[in-house]
Amino acid sequence: MEKTLAVINQMLELGIIxxxxxxxxxxxxxxxxxxxxxxxxxxxxxAGREKGxxxxxxxxxxxDRAGYKTFKEHLVIxxxxxxxxxxxxxxxxxxxxxxxxxxxxxxxxxVAAPEYLxxxxxxxxxxxDIINAGKMLSEAKINxxxxxxxxxxxxxxxxxxxxxxxx
Amino acid sequence: xxxxxxxxxxxxxxxxxxxHKAMANLPIEEKVKMVAALQRIDYSIKPxxxxxxxxxxxV
Numbered sequence: 001m002e003k004t005l006a007v008i009n010q011m012l013e014l015g016i017i018x019x020x021x022x023x024x025x026x027x028x029x030x031x032x033x034x035x036x037x038x039x040x041x042x043x044x045x046x047a048g049r050e051k052g053x054x055x056x057x058x059x060x061x062x063x064d065r066a067g068y069k070t071f072k073e074h075l076v077i078x079x080x081x082x083x084x085x086x087x088x089x090x091x092x093x094x095x096x097x098x099x100x101x102x103x104x105x106x107x108x109x110x111v112a113a114p115e116y117l118x119x120x121x122x123x124x125x126x127x128x129d130i131i132n133a134g135k136m137l138s139e140a141k142i143n144x145x146x147x148x149x150x151x152x153x154x155x156x157x158x159x160x161x162x163x164x165x166x167x
Numbered sequence: 168x169x170x171x172x173x174x175x176x177x178x179x180x181x182x183x184x185x186x187h188k189a190m191a192n193l194p195i196e197e198k199v200k201m202v203a204a205l206q207r208i209d210y211s212i213k214p215x216x217x218x219x220x221x222x223x224x225x226v
Contacts, residue, residue, distance in 0.1 A: 033190035079224030
């Protein structure tokens with residue numbers, strides 16, 4: 001994990017990506033008890049001008065030069081399947097911008113804040129997301145005022161009510 | 168419902184909540200190792216599903 005994150009930090013330094021935050025299941029592991037997850041999701045802001053289907057081209061070009069292979073939709077970086085997900089909406093962009101700096105061993109990294117993770121889980125609303133959002137609310141230290149603001153901005157209070165009731 | 172004074176179900180669920188919170192507060196390095204262990208368990212239960220997945224070689 002540390003080696004993988006060090007490589008991702010290197011991508012940031014090289015300008016392949018201009019910002020990132022760990023998202024998905026692995027991000028939630030930073031705040032709650034470990035859950036089964038299969039990959040490392042990286043929400044990223046891309047530095048290049050590519051759009052549409054070519055948006056990830058700079059990452060794959062860099063990976064090819066660096067000798068990292070692909071597995072399905074993942075890049076295998078130092079033994080870990082990593083999925084780069086370009087920011088695709090305002091909520092994800094905000095989550096990346098307001099990511100929290102964390103450390104694994106000696107490596108610094110950026111992780112989406114728990115309030116954003118709950119909001120993202122509510123937005124995606126898969127069965128496992130709803131379960132993990134509930135777990136996150138009971139196990140993680142959540143700033144409820146910040147969460148309420150995020151939910152309101154992104155039109156999610158109604159979905160939250162189905163989870164816990166009004167804030 | 169009349170309380171059982173904390174010696175029955177309430178106590179069990181309170182204990183479970185404390186356990187989950189304790190797990191949540193473990194160092195991230197330990198939690199990453201636990202994710203890898205969960206993957207090994209999942210693989211042993213449903214190996215066919217892992218044909219489209221990749222186990223983490225390095226944690």
